[in-house]
Structures are given as C-alpha cells and as structure tokens.
Amino acid sequence: MLTIDNLHARVAGKDILKGLSLEVRPGEVHAIMGPNGAGKSTLGNVLSGREGYEVTEGSVLFEGRNLLELEPEERAAAGVFLAFQYPVEIPGVNNTYFLRAAFNAQRKARGEAELDSMQFLKLVREKLKVMQLSPELLNRAVNEGFSGGEKKRNEIFQMALLEPKLAILDETDSGLDIDALKQVAEGVNALRSPERSFIVVTHYQRLLDYIVPDFVHVLAGGRIVESGDRSLALKLEEHGYAWVAEHGEPAGASA
Amino acid sequence: MSQPARTPFVAALAGAPLPASGIAWLDEARRGNLEAFVAAGLPDTRVEAWKYTALRALAQRGFAAGDAQAASRPIDPALLALPGAGAPALVFVNGVFRQDLSLPDALPAGVSLQPLSGVLERDPEPLRFALARYYREAGDAFARLNAAFAGDGVVLRVEAGVRVAAPLRLVFVGAGAEGDLAWHVRNLVELGEDAELTLVEQHLGAGEQGHLGTQLGDFALHAGAKLHHAVLQQAGTGSSLFRRSHYRLDARAQAHLHALELGGALARHDLCAELVGDGAAFHTHGAFLPNGRQHMDTQLAIHHRAHDTVSSSTWRGVAGGRGRGVFRGAIVVAAGADGSDATLANKNLLLSPQAEIDTKPELEIYADEVKAAHGATVGQLDERALFYLRSRGIPGAQAHALLTAAFARVPFESLSHEALRNHVEQLLLAQLPG
Ligand SMILES: Nc1ncnc2c1ncn2[C@@H]1O[C@H](COP(=O)(O)OP(=O)(O)OP(=O)(O)O)[C@@H](O)[C@H]1O
Numbered sequence: 167m168l169t170i171d172n173l174h175a176r177v178a179g180k181d182i183l184k185g186l187s188l189e190v191r192p193g194e195v196h197a198i199m200g201p202n203g204a205g206k207s208t209l210g211n212v213l214s215g216r217e218g219y220e221v222t223e224g225s226v227l228f229e230g231r232n233l234l235e236l237e238p239e240e241r242a243a244a245g246v247f248l249a250f251q252y253p254v255e256i257p258g259v260n261n262t263y264f265l266r267a268a269f270n271a272q273r274k275a276r277g278e279a280e281l282d283s284m285q286f287l288k289l290v291r292e293k294l295k296v297m298q299l300s301p302e303l304l305n306r307a308v309n310e311g312f313s314g315g316e317k318k319r320n321e322i323f324q325m326a327l328l329e330p331k332l333a334i335l336d337e338t339d340s341g342l343d344i345d346a347l348k349q350v351a352e353g354v355n356a357l358r359s360p361e362r363s364f365i366v367v368t369h370y371q372r373l374l375d376y377i378v379p380d381f382v383h384v385l386a387g388g389r390i391v392e393s394g395d396r397s398l399a400l401k402l403e404e405h406g407y408a409w410v411a412e413h414g415e416p417a418g419a420s421a
Numbered sequence: 422m423s424q425p426a427r428t429p430f431v432a433a434l435a436g437a438p439l440p441a442s443g444i445a446w447l448d449e450a451r452r453g454n455l456e457a458f459v460a461a462g463l464p465d466t467r468v469e470a471w472k473y474t475a476l477r478a479l480a481q482r483g484f485a486a487g488d489a490q491a492a493s494r495p496i497d498p499a500l501l502a503l504p505g506a507g508a509p510a511l512v513f514v515n516g517v518f519r520q521d522l523s524l525p526d527a528l529p530a531g532v533s534l535q536p537l538s539g540v541l542e543r544d545p546e547p548l549r550f551a552l553a554r555y556y557r558e559a560g561d562a563f564a565r566l567n568a569a570f571a572g573d574g575v576v577l578r579v580e581a582g583v584r585v586a587a588p589l590r591l592v593f594v595g596a597g598a599e600g601d602l603a604w605h606v607r608n609l610v611e612l613g614e615d616a617e618l619t620l621v622e623q624h625l626g627a628g629e630q631g632h633l634g635t636q637l638g639d640f641a642l643h644a645g646a647k648l649h650h651a652v653l654q655q656a657g658t659g660s661s662l663f664r665r666s667h668y669r670l671d672a673r674a675q676a677h678l679h680a681l682e683l684g685g686a687l688a689r690h691d692l693c694a695e696l697v698g699d700g701a702a703f704h705t706h707g708a709f710l711p712n713g714r715q716h717m718d719t720q721l722a723i724h725h726r727a728h729d730t731v732s733s734s735t736w737r738g739v740a741g742g743r744g745r746g747v748f749r750g751a752i753v754v755a756a757g758a759d760g761s762d763a764t765l766a767n768k769n770l771l772l773s774p775q776a777e778i779d780t781k782p783e784l785e786i787y788a789d790e791v792k793a794a795h796g797a798t799v800g801q802l803d804e805r806a807l808f809y810l811r812s813r814g815i816p817g818a819q820a821h822a823l824l825t826a827a828f829a830r831v832p833f834e835s836l837s838h839e840a841l842r843n844h845v846e847q848l849l850l851a852q853l854p855g
C-alpha cells in the first residue's frame with residue numbers, strides 16, 4: 167500500500183529526514199516511536215503534502231502511484247489521512263460545514279455522488295454513536311475553543327467519517343485522559359480492516375496496549391533505526407532511546 | 422489672483438442648471454453650495470481625509486448633471502429581490518424616486534416614509550434646517566455637490582414609542598444611460614424617543630455605467646431610540662459612489678450598523694457619529710472587499726460627547742487583485758465625556774501581492790476614566806489552516822474562499838436578522854475567488 171524508499175526531506179533549509187524507508191501493507195498497523203525532534207511529524211507532513219517540506223531524495227509510492235506529485239487534497243481523495251499532532255483552530259468555519267465540504271470534495275474527486283445535507287447529517291449521527299464526540303462540538307467553528315482532548319477526538323471523528331485507506335495518527339494519545347484514550351483506541355480499532363492501514367506515532371507504549379501494532383519502529387535522526395514487534399515498545403519504555411543507540415544497528419544497514 | 426484651471430469634472434457641473442424648487446431658501450443654499458464646489462473643486466491628497474484616495478482620474482472625467490430619463494429606465498424586478506426581507510419600500514433610480522418599483526407594505530401607525538421630492542412639493546419647511554446647510558470643510562466637495570443637486574431621497578420618521586419589527590428596505594440603483602452622469606440622494610431619518618427601526622439600505626447597479634453617485638444621510642436618534650441599519654453596497658462595477666452619513670444619538674439611544682462594501686470602482690463612505698446624550702451607544706460592524714482595480718475607502722469618526730457613552734467598531738478588509746482598501750477609524754472622547762468606553766478593531770487580509778490596504782486607527786481622549794482599545798492588522802491567510810482544510814480533501818481554491826469568507830464574516834455574526842445574515846453570507850461567498 168505504502169512504500170517509502172530512502173526518503174530525504176528538508177524543512178526551512180534543514181535536513182530532517184535522512185534516508186527513511188518503510189513498507190506498510192494493507193491492514194497493518196505500524197507504530198513509530200522516537201525522541202523529540204526526530205522527524206516523526208515531518209514524516210506525516212511530507213506524506214500529506216504540506217508546503218515547505220521539500221523532498222530532496224527518495225520516493226513514496228501509495229497504491230502504486232507517486233504520492234509526492236499529488237496536491238494535498240488529491241492525497242486525501244486517494245485515501246491518505248493525517249490526524250494532526252496540533253489540530254488547527256479555524257474561527258468562522260463551522261465544523262459541520264467543513265466536514266461536509268471535505269467529505270463531498272473527496273467523493274467528487276473520486277467521481278462519486280455527493281451527499282445532501284440531510285443524508286450527511288444521518289451519516290454524522292451514525293458516526294457520532296461510534297466515536298463519542300459531543301454533538302455540540304459540531305455546531306462550533308472547527309476546533310475553536312475545543313479542549314486538547316476534544317481536538318484529538320475531533321481528528322478521530324473526521325477519520326471515522328472520511329474512511330481513509332491509510333491513517334497517520336500523530337501523537338493522537340498525547341493530552342488524553344485515560345477514558346478518552348480508550349475511546350480513541352476503540353474508534354481506531356472499529357476502523358481496522360484488512361484494507362485499511364495505520365501509522366501510529368506515539369511516545370507511550372500504553373496506547374499500544376489498546377491499539378495493538380503489527381510492527382514497532384524507532385525513528386531517530388531522520389531514519390528508522392530499529393524495527394521490531396510489540397515487544398520493542400516495551401523495551402523502549404524500560405530502557406529509553408539510548409538503548410537503541412547502543413544495541414541496535416541502523417535498520418537501513420541490515421535491509 | 423489666478424484661479425486654477427477647472428478640471429473637466431468641475432467644468433461639466435459648474436454650468437449645469439440646479440433643480441428648480443420654487444423655495445427661496447433652498448434655491449439659495451443650492452447656489453451657495455455649487456459656488457463653493459466650483460471654487461474649491463475636488464480635494465487632492467494633501468487634504469488629510471483624502472490622503473489615500475486620489476481623485477486625479479475622477480477629476481479628468483465629465484459627468485452630466487442628473488438623468489432626465491430616470492423615471493422610465495427599465496429595471497429588472499429580480500435585481501430588487503432580497504429573500505426574506507420583504508419588498509423594497511422605496512426605490513430610486515439614478516437619484517430619482519420610482520413609484521412604480523416601490524412597494525411599501527402597509528406602514529405601521531406612527532411611521533412616515535416619503536420621497537424627498539414629494540415632501541419638497543408639499544411641506545418643505547420642517548426640512549429647512551437640514552437642507553439649508555453650507556459645507557465649508559476642505560474635503561466637502563461631494564457634500565456640496567449633493568446639497569446643490571439632490572432633488573430626491575428618503576424622508577423617514579418614526580414617532581416616539583413606535584417599534585417596527587419588519588425591516589424597511591431602501592434601494593438605490595445606478596442604471597446604465599446614454600453617457601455617464603452624476604446623481605444624488607439626500608436622506609433624512611429621525612427616530613422619536615424610544616422608537617425602534619430596522620433599516621436595510623442597498624446600492625445596486627443595473628447595466629454598464631460609470632456614473633457618479635453621492636448620498637448624504639442624517640440619522641437623528643432621540644432618547645432611548647434604537648436603530649438597526651444594514652448597508653449592502655453593491656454598486657455597479659464601473660461607478661463611483663460617495664456616501665456620507667451623520668448619526669446623532671441622544672441619551673441611551675443605540676445604533677447598530679452593519680455595512681458590507683462590495684461594489685463600485687471607487688467607493689467612499691464617510692461616517693460620523695456624535696454621541697451627545699448620556700449612555701448613548703454606537704456599534705459599527707463592517708467589511709470591505711476591494712478586488713480587481715476597485716478602491717474602497719471607509720472613514721469612521723466617532724465622537725463621545727457625553728457620560729458613559731459606548732462605541733465599538735469591528736471592521737474587516739479583504740483585498741484581492743489590485744484592489745485597494747483604506748480604513749480610518751477615529752475615536753474622539755471629548756472633555757467631560759467621563760466613563761466612555763470605546764473599542765475599535767480593524768483586521769485586514771491581503772490575497773494578492775498587488776493588493777493594498779492602508780489602515781489608521783486614531784484615538785484622542787480628553788476625558789477621565791475612559792476605557793479605550795484599538796488596533797489594526799494587515800496579514801495573509803493562515804497557512805496552517807489552509808493546509809488543514811486541504812489535507813481533508815478540500816481543493817486549494819475552495820479552501821482559500823472558505824477561509825476568506827470566514828474572515829470577512831466576523832462583523833456580521835451580530836446581525837440579528839437571519840435572512841439578512843444568510844444573504845450577506847451568500848454575497849461573501851460569491852465575491853470571493855474559488
Ligand atoms: N516548519 C518548520 N520550520 C523549521 N523547523 C522545523 C519545521 N518543522 C519541523 N522542524 C524541525 O524539524 C525537526 C523535526 O521536527 P518534527 O516535528 O518532525 O519532530 P517530531 O519527531 O515530531 O518531534 P516531537 O516528538 O517533539 O513531536 C525539529 O528540529 C523541528 O524543529
């Protein structure tokens with residue numbers, strides 16, 4: 167589904183990703199952990215097409231297409247979704263209006279019929295049952311005045327509604343209380359399917375108790391330096407990232 | 422002493438016949454104002470109030486005085502429709518009242534609404550104070566022209582204690598003619614004690630034209646009166662429109678103005694409010710959206726002259742293309758106007774590198790215990806918000822339009838009339854690229 171090969175990316179004149187490779191197959195859940203400033207959010211931004219993130223080397227294929235030459239909205243329509251580490255407040259844009267505009271824009275881009283406001287509200291109500299988001303938040307401006315946890319839930323709610331093929335969750339667990347964490351994890355698990363893949367960026371192995379990953383990777387210095395199964399997260403929790411530096415050799419070298 | 426050569430603008434109007442009224446004081450005031458206009462011509466940019474709005478190009482154009490065919494110009498009724506806001510009460514075409522297009526709903530008792538032309542024929546005396554004025558300031562060219570030539574307009578009075586719920590709609594249309602012409606309207610609105618009124622004022626364009634329009638409006642609010650005034654300026658794209666509004670608020674009177682400036686090649690609005698009674702409140706909310714080569718200039722001057730007076734001004738500017746916006750917001754708190762509270766905020770958005778907005782908040786305070794805050798900014802769309810929308814599948818152009826509309830919409834969130842608010846929303850979305 168997603169093949170990242172030797173990806174180099176530069177932000178504000180600084181090289182951040184330095185030869186990152188990753189293969190995500192349909193239905194898989196990959197967790198990415200790594201120290202602050204390692205380039206985890208940069209990876210999410212590059213994959214979703216944010217301006218200012220310049221790819222200097224390497225390639226990204228998504229379902230056989232060159233993802234890097236698509237506009238952000240084209241990537242969304244193709245099925246890529248990024249749950250932001252810091253969702254943006256957009257005063258003056260009603261949340262429901264925004265959701266329908268996004269939903270219909272994607273359908274239109276895929277040549278599917280758009281939903282009218284009645285049909286769309288019906289869908290929203292169904293998704294709300296699954297996602298436990300206060301309906302009141304839908305009548306407000308996008309993320310405006312939302313608490314940190316509400317913003318994260320809103321991201322997952324959008325994901326549930328847009329049903330992407332590949333969802334990248336950037337620290338969606340940060341700032342969530344224990345109940346919210348479980349609800350978000352349930353929301354993600356409800357969407358897991360043999361066709362849908364996830365990249366879950368997190369600092370805490372606790373999230374991985376709820377969203378059980380197929381693979382765990384360590385991103386440090388702009389590369390994947392260690393990959394393993396669930397147990398890697400436990401080792402990291404116990405020993406910290408210094409352990410990777412001592413113990414592991416760069417993943418690129420062994421591949 | 423040698424006079425400067427007359428510009429084509431002045432020359433075309435200098436010799437034009439004034440409307441004949443048969444009223445000695447009015448004829449005299451008209452002559453006097455025309456003489457003053459001819460002597461001074463148009464202000465140049467050395468006049469502070471015209472610093473950012475150059476009239477050089479306008480001065481080189483000649484406009485015929487008035488439209489002899491105004492009464493018979495065909496107007497598509499669809500142009501005059503405004504969903505949810507009733508039929509237009511009075512319609513003026515090129516400055517002339519059009520009975521055939523005006524459909525005043527049965528006016529409630531205590532409301533008198535007449536075209537100025539009719540009042541001048543029947544009972545002009547009560548208007549003498551307002552119409553026999555001379556305009557003496559350096560920048561008064563358009564007020565002088567208006568005082569000299571305006572033969573029509575709106576005369577509206579709401580008796581004390583009368584509250585009118587349904588909005589009253591006034592429509593001013595600039596309609597294509599054989600050549601470019603100058604038209605003028607003079608409006609006089611008075612709300613008696615504790616009266617309440619919602620007024621919708623629209624400026625529209627019909628057909629290709631490059632007319633000059635001027636409007637002079639006086640709004641007198643007696644103690645406790647409440648005026649909701651919405652202005653939708655959609656003048657024809659080639660036209661020049663100069664409006665000047667004066668509001669006078671007695672004790673506890675309240676005015677809420679919502680103004681949307683969309684039309685005209687050159688549109689200027691001078692708005693002066695005098696809060697002369699204790700506890701008077703004046704709230705303005707507006708947006709100007711110059712695009713293409715449009716030039717829009719809004720000049721606010723709010724004078725706090727009594728105790729505990731309140732004013733707030735929320736204005737947004739959005740300039741695209743080679744559009745130019747000018748905003749001046751002056752608040753003057755006079756000596757003795759203790760306890761006044763004044764806020765003014767003007768935020769602006771530039772959508773293109775050639776667009777320009779000049780904004781200037783001014784605050785002069787001569788009283789004690791005054792609360793005042795003002796600020797102005799000019800910026801671009803938030804790149805992070807743009808990316809957020811696009812990352813959800815919304816195409817770039819649509820995301821731009823959405824964010825811009827959201828920005829420009831802010832002043833109208835307080836517009837209580839729902840149909841009007843929706844209409845404004847539609848106008849904003851239609852105006853913006855994408
Ligand atoms: N737009 C930008 N301008 C300048 N520097 C940037 C920008 N985006 C990222 N960086 C820099 O790139 C590096 C990687 O940032 P990134 O946000 O990808 O880290 P991260 O792994 O997500 O960290 P964290 O765990 O703290 O979220 C950091 O040094 C950061 O300062």
Ligand SMILES: [Mg+2]
Nearest residue numbers: 206207208251
């Ligand atoms: Mg990050």
